[in-house]
Each structure stands twice: as structure tokens, then as C-alpha cells.
Amino acid sequence: MKFRDRTILVTGASRGIGAAIAKAFAAEGGLVFVNYRSSTAAAQAVVEACQAAGGQAVAIAADVTVPGEVEAMVARVAEEAGRLDVVVNNAFAPYVFDPDNRARFWETPWASYQAQIDGAVKATYTVCQAALPLMRQRGRGAIVNMATDLVARPSIAYHDYTTAKAALIGFSRNLATELGPLGIRVNCVAPGLVWPTDASGKTREAVKDQLIAQTPLGRIATPEDVTGPVLFLASDWSGFVTGQTLHVDGGLVMA
Amino acid sequence: MIERAGHLPGLAAAEVAWLQLDFAAWGESVQVSMPVLTEEQARALAAHIRENARAYLKTLPVAQIVTTIDKAIARLLDRDDPWRRKAEAILPIVTGYDRETVRLGLSGYLRTFRAPQLQRFLAEDFVNPGILDVFQPAMKGGFSRAHGPELLLHIWAGNVPGLSLWSLISGLLVKAGTVGKVASGEPLLAGWFSQILAEIDPKLGECLAIVWWKGGDTESDEVWLNEADTIVAYGGNEALAAIRERVPVTTRFLPHGHKIGFGLVSRAALDTRKAGPLTRLVAHDVMRYEQQGCYSPQMLFVERGGKVSPREFAELVSGELARFARTHPRRALSVAEAAGVAAWRAAEEMRAFDGGGRAVLGDAGDPWSVVCVEASEALAPSGLNRTLKIVAVDSLDAVVPLVAPFRAFLQSAAVAAAPEELFRVAALLGEAGVTRICAFGRMTAPEAGWHNDGRFNLLDLVTITEIEQAAELAAEGFAAYVD
Numbered sequence: 001m002k003f004r005d006r007t008i009l010v011t012g013a014s015r016g017i018g019a020a021i022a023k024a025f026a027a028e029g030g031l032v033f034v035n036y037r038s039s040t041a042a043a044q045a046v047v048e049a050c051q052a053a054g055g056q057a058v059a060i061a062a063d064v065t066v067p068g069e070v071e072a073m074v075a076r077v078a079e080e081a082g083r084l085d086v087v088v089n090n091a092f093a094p095y096v097f098d099p100d101n102r103a104r105f106w107e108t109p110w111a112s113y114q115a116q117i118d119g120a121v122k123a124t125y126t127v128c129q130a131a132l133p134l135m136r137q138r139g140r141g142a143i144v145n146m147a148t149d150l151v152a153r154p155s156i157a158y159h160d161y162t163t164a165k166a167a168l169i170g171f172s173r174n175l176a177t178e179l180g181p182l183g184i185r186v187n188c189v190a191p192g193l194v195w196p197t198d199a200s201g202k203t204r205e206a207v208k209d210q211l212i213a214q215t216p217l218g219r220i221a222t223p224e225d226v227t228g229p230v231l232f233l234a235s236d237w238s239g240f241v242t243g244q245t246l247h248v249d250g251g252l253v254m255a
Numbered sequence: 256m257i258e259r260a261g262h263l264p265g266l267a268a269a270e271v272a273w274l275q276l277d278f279a280a281w282g283e284s285v286q287v288s289m290p291v292l293t294e295e296q297a298r299a300l301a302a303h304i305r306e307n308a309r310a311y312l313k314t315l316p317v318a319q320i321v322t323t324i325d326k327a328i329a330r331l332l333d334r335d336d337p338w339r340r341k342a343e344a345i346l347p348i349v350t351g352y353d354r355e356t357v358r359l360g361l362s363g364y365l366r367t368f369r370a371p372q373l374q375r376f377l378a379e380d381f382v383n384p385g386i387l388d389v390f391q392p393a394m395k396g397g398f399s400r401a402h403g404p405e406l407l408l409h410i411w412a413g414n415v416p417g418l419s420l421w422s423l424i425s426g427l428l429v430k431a432g433t434v435g436k437v438a439s440g441e442p443l444l445a446g447w448f449s450q451i452l453a454e455i456d457p458k459l460g461e462c463l464a465i466v467w468w469k470g471g472d473t474e475s476d477e478v479w480l481n482e483a484d485t486i487v488a489y490g491g492n493e494a495l496a497a498i499r500e501r502v503p504v505t506t507r508f509l510p511h512g513h514k515i516g517f518g519l520v521s522r523a524a525l526d527t528r529k530a531g532p533l534t535r536l537v538a539h540d541v542m543r544y545e546q547q548g549c550y551s552p553q554m555l556f557v558e559r560g561g562k563v564s565p566r567e568f569a570e571l572v573s574g575e576l577a578r579f580a581r582t583h584p585r586r587a588l589s590v591a592e593a594a595g596v597a598a599w600r601a602a603e604e605m606r607a608f609d610g611g612g613r614a615v616l617g618d619a620g621d622p623w624s625v626v627c628v629e630a631s632e633a634l635a636p637s638g639l640n641r642t643l644k645i646v647a648v649d650s651l652d653a654v655v656p657l658v659a660p661f662r663a664f665l666q667s668a669a670v671a672a673a674p675e676e677l678f679r680v681a682a683l684l685g686e687a688g689v690t691r692i693c694a695f696g697r698m699t700a701p702e703a704g705w706h707n708d709g710r711f712n713l714l715d716l717v718t719i720t721e722i723e724q725a726a727e728l729a730a731e732g733f734a735a736y737v738d
Contacts, residue, residue: 181574
């Protein structure tokens with residue numbers, strides 16, 4: 001029970017990787033705030049799964065790109081838990097990974113980049129700004145930001161998405177530098193293709209086979225594969241690790 | 256492990272009763288045998304020291320004493336020397352300070368007692384240290400010579416390793432027959448040092464003794480307080496007052512009471528580049544010896560208006576203390592000490608509920624505690640053992656009225672400010688009673704030759720014998736060669 005008496009906020013936790021992360025924290029005894037934007041029913045299902053797993057969970061709606069909503073969310077965390085140990089910035093702007101019909105660079109308007117940067121960097125920025133006072137007061141905390149291994153190896157050029165995640169890694173390293181002296185760690189987890197999730201539903205078998213062929217561990221990641229590294233970076237087992245990006249892609253990227 | 260405290264020239268160990276004190280820390284334990292002298296033995300020891308000092312120590316040139324002390328210190332600085340190895344092995348268990356703190360603290364401290372530093376120390380108090388050897392011409396005419404007491408008694412307190420050496424060495428430099436009463440918190444180093452001196456110069460070893468008696472043992476108190484010509488005593492004001500009551504009126508009594516160190520940080524030091532390293536130095540001063548020294552900081556006044564706010568500065572100090580908790584773990588606290596820390600923190604948390612911009616940082620279970628206060632607050636002791644209050648002020652001048660009412664407790668203040676402000680603030684602090692202005696990171700390491708509590712530590716021990724000019728001239732009239 002590594003996270004007993006710990007409070008964890010997971011953004012975008014009503015489905016996919018975020019839901020898996022929330023459940024994993026709950027299974028380790030944590031009190032998990034399951035953030036979602038609109039899928040109330042799905043979030044409630046995650047809460048129930050968390051409770052079934054042995055932890056406590058609260059569904060909490062907020063659009064993480066809207067400061068007012070984020071502040072209200074963190075205020076509720078402070079009120080209900082009185083502390084915040086871990087933030088997992090998992091939410092991202094809607095995106096469909098479709099290798100067959102992706103937008104090429106000359107088809108990608110700046111607005112698409114902006115939308116992804118808002119979804120990845122602005123959302124993380126907004127959540128961190130709101131959550132930091134709680135962490136600074138106690139001089140401890142861990143922030144885990146979800147990136148992608150596409151930054152290190154753009155097997156398929158998802159320009160807007162990957163550029164935004166690259167910015168998120170840079171953002172995280174700077175934040176790690178700023179917050180290290182205050183006892184707060186910031187790291188990234190960079191999965192490869194994770195299947196099945198809503199976003200990866202359009203990725204065809206041929207593409208998966210191609211990735212699998214180049215992956216030392218010989219398969220595609222599942223949402224559960226991602227949870228271990230996130231929990232590790234959120235726990236004091238990684239107490240001397242900050243500013244890192246941990247690739248979770250079966251060895252496709254080695255850095 | 257059994258270790259024997261004290262240094263008792265002229266008394267055989269078998270004749271003496273020994274009381275065993277048990278110490279344990281860091282998973283090890285050590286038993287220290289403390290000498291318990293009868294009244295008769297104490298009087299005999301006093302006479303032995305007095306006679307030997309008169310016959311030998313008083314005849315040594317001060318330069319030779321410096322050389323001998325230098326040799327002894329060199330042995331304690333040499334990490335391969337058996338005495339040093341013993342000190343590094345046992346002092347962490349006895350005092351509870353972690354090994355690195357003891358090792359670094361010892362080296363840093365002992366360095367201030369090598370020959371050049373001792374010469375500086377002498378020069379601080381005597382224009383011509385030769386005045387300790389022979390009559391020297393005086394500026395006003397005539398000749399002067401300084402004499403240390405025949406029997407100087409030190410009563411030490413606290414558990415900072417080697418703190419006793421400071422006054423012990425002062426006494427030797429003025430050729431005083433010396434008896435030191437060790438504190439139960441650190442009963443060993445003074446005895447070891449005396450034994451090293453005795454190994455180097457056996458006759459000098461006969462001129463000093465290290466003793467102990469139980470607190471409240473008024474009979475022993477009585478004997479020693481009456482035997483001594485001069486008494487240097489450390490401790491709390493109550494303990495000192497109790498001693499003073501029983502000191503004969505003709506005996507010189509030099510008390511060093513408890514002090515509250517503090518620090519001032521000017522906004523000039525509070526930009527985003529300088530603040531970080533400065534907080535590390537602050538945390539170092541707080542961590543070193545768990546604020547058990549008179550010079551340790553218990554409160555910090557941080558000026559508003561810098562790029563880094565007092566609150567941010569407090570968070571950074573707390574972060575640095577978190578790191579020191581790993582590299583230099585806090586010693587295990589006694590029940591009373593732990594209760595003191597918890598009570599201090601709980602009281603601050605209660606006041607934080609009332610608002611007023613008070614923040615208690617970290618978790619209650621942390622082995623350190625930093626409180627940040629936005630309203631101005633007067634100097635007050637912290638809970639010790641890595642507890643610090645940081646008070647925001649509008650200017651460093653505003654600190655003076657916050658500390659001035661506590662003149663008796665003022666001694667060391669660290670100041671981080673530009674030169675002009677340093678001197679201006681130092682003048683104000685000096686008027687208020689502060690006697691030592693130092694840099695952060697150096698609070699627990701006073702420089703060689705410092706004036707403890709603003710006093711002349713050697714000069715206070717001596718009496719000056721003057722040959723008046725008229726006596727000298729008159730003597731000419733009685734010379735055989737007079738015409």
C-alpha cells in the first residue's frame with residue numbers, strides 16, 4: 001500500500017490510460033481525485049472501480065484548460081483531503097491517431113498546433129499553478145506529465161500532437177529545475193502506442209505489426225503497462241529522480 | 256565500549272570512585288566512567304594543580320605553550336591519529352550528532368587553535384603578548400606584566416563537541432592552573448585533550464585537571480568554587496545565578512549565559528540567483544549542532560521587496576533542511592527535546608489558524624520545522640533541533656526594536672547585506688547588544704580570536720602588575736652602581 005494516506009489527482013481519468021492510472025493508485029491505497037471534463041458516467045465507473053480496488057476515489061469535473069475550473073477543483077481537493085501529494089497530468093486535447101488519414105505538415109493549420117499546445121502545455125501549466133501552493137506548503141510532491149515516445153522517435157508524423165508533447169517535456173524539465181529546491185519532483189512518462197484506447201482505435205493492424213516488429217519486448221503497450229512507471233515516479237521510490245522522461249514502449253526508443 | 260572521562264594528575268584511578276553514564280546513538284552504545292572525587296581528593300587535586308602550575312606552567316614562555324597546544328591540536332586534526340579516531344568513533348554516540356557533523360565540526364573548530372591562530376588570539380587581547388612572560392615597558396611609563404590566576408575553574412555546559420577547548424586553551428595561554436568540570440552531554444574531549452598535552456609535555460599535564468560532579472552536588476560545588484581564584488561558567492541564567500550565589504566575593508566570576516542567535520537578510524541578497532545558495536548556508540547554520548550552540552540561529556528576519564519574498568525564502572530554507580535531513584540526519588531527541596519541538600510547532604500551528612499570514616511549512620513528522628510570519632515579531636527562542644522562525648520585515652532597521660529588549664541574550668547575528676548596509680545595521684545591532692556579526696554559513700564557526708560575548712577572553716582572566724615609573728626611578732637610587 002504505497003499510497004495509503006496520499007492524495008492523487010489524475011486529470012483526464014474517465015477513460016483509457018488516465019482511468020488505468022487512477023485505479024492503480026487506488027489499488028495502492030490512495031485517495032484519488034478522478035478528473036474528467038464531460039463523461040460523468042464514465043468517471044463514476046472509474047470511481048467505483050477505484051473503490052473496488054481498495055482505495056478511495058472522488059470524481060471531479062473540470063476543463064483543465066480553464067483556470068477557474070481548475071482552481072475550483074484544487075480548492076475542493078484541499079477541502080476534502082487537506083493535502084495533495086501527486087498530480088498526474090494525463091488529459092490532452094481530443095486527438096485521433098489515424099496513420100492512414102493523418103494531416104501532413106502542409107495540411108496542418110496553426111490552429112491545430114495551438115489546440116494541442118493548449119491541451120498539453122496550457123492544461124498542465126494551469127493545473128500545476130493551482131496545485132503548487134498545496135505542495136509548496138508541505139515542501140513535497142510529485143508531478144507526472146504524460147508525454148509520448150513519438151517525441152524521441154516520430155514513427156508517424158503527428159505534427160501538432162507530438163510538437164505539443166515535446167514542448168511539455170521541455171516545460172517539465174524547467175519546472176523540475178524550479179521546484180527541486182522546494183522538494184517537488186517533476187517527471188514525464190512517454191508511452192508508445194497504447195492499445196486499446198479510444199484515441200488509438202483507428203490504428204490498423206499493419207501499423208501495429210510494424211511497431212511490434214521493431215519493439216524488443218514484442219508487443220504494443222496496454223494502459224496497465226503505463227501505470228507502473230507513473231506510480232514509480234509518483235512514489236518516494238523515485239525520490240532522487242526529477243526532470244526525466246521515462247519511455248514505456250517495450251524498448252522501441254532507448255534513450 | 257567503555258571510556259573513562261577526566262584527567263586527574265596525582266590521583267591513581269584505583270583510588271577514585273567512578274560513576275557510569277550510558278550513551279547510545281546510531282545503533283551503538285558506549286559507557287563513560289565519570290570520576291566522583293571525595294572532598295579530600297578534590298582538595299588534594301586542587302593543591303596539586305596549583306603547585307605544579309606555580310612551579311612549571313608559570314615559568315613557560317607563552318610561545319612554548321602555543322607550540323605545545325599546536326602539537327596537541329595537530330594530533331586531533333590528523334585523521335589517522337588514534338586520539339582523533341577515538342573522537343570520531345565515540346563522540347557521535349555520546350552527543351548523538353551524526354558522524355559527518357562531528358568530523359567536519361571538529362576539523363573546522365580545531366583549525367582555529369593552531370599556532371598562527373593562537374598567536375592571533377593572543378594579539379587580539381595583548382598588544383605585546385610578551386607581557387605574559389616578563390615585565391614589558393608600558394606606554395604611560397613604568398612596566399607591566401600580566402598574570403593568569405593560579406587556579407582557574409571552568410564549568411562547561413552543553414553537548415557541542417569540543418566547545419570546552421575554547422576556554423581551556425584560553426586559560427593555558429595565560430598560564431593558569433586549570434580545572435575543568437565537563438558537562439554530562441559531552442564529557443570526553445576536554446579530558447582527551449589534556450591527556451594529549453600530558454603525552455607531549457608530561458609536566459604540563461600536571462598543571463591541569465578535568466573533573467566532574469553531579470548537578471546538585473552542592474558539596475563538590477562548594478569545594479571547587481572555594482578553591483578557584485577565577486571561575487568561567489557556561490549555562491542557563493538560572494544555573495549561573497545558583498553558582499554565583501556560592502562564589503566567594505573575592506573570586507572573579509565570568510558567566511556566559513544562554514544566547515539566541517539570529518540572522519538578517521537584506522533584499523539585496525534576495526534575487527533569484529543569490530537566494531538559493533544563501534538558503535543553503537542558512538540551513539547549514541540551523542542544522543549544525545542542532546542549534547545547541549549559543550551562536551546558532553533561532554530566528555531569521557527577511558526583508559520584503561526582493562525578487563524572492565520572505566515566504567519563498569522560507570520554503571527554500573525548508574527545502575534545504577529536508578536535504579540536510581538526509582545527509583546529516585538529526586540526532587535522536589530525548590523525550591523532553593521531542594516534546595519541546597512538538598510544542599513549539601503545535602503552538603505555531605494554532606496561531607496559524609488565526610490567520611495573520613503565518614505558515615507552518617512541511618509535515619509535523621519532519622525532523623525539521625520552518626515557520627514563516629508576515630507580521631513583525633520580537634526575537635524569541637525556537638524549539639531548537641532544527642526549528643526556525645522566519646519573520647518578514649519591511650527593512651532591516653525594523654529588526655533593531657525587535658531584538659533590543661533582549662540584550663542579555665544577544666551575541667551572534669548573521670547579516671546578508673551589501674557593505675554599506677552591513678556597516679549601518681552592524682552599528683545598530685551593536686548598540687542593541689549584539690557582539691558578533693558574521694556571515695551565514697559561519698554562525699557555528701566563530702573565527703580564531705573572536706571575543707566570546709564581546710569580552711576580552713584572555714584579558715578578563717589576568718591581573719596586571721604594574722611597576723610604576725616612580726618605583727623604577729627610585730630603584731635607580733638603590734643600585735650598587737649609583738654615583
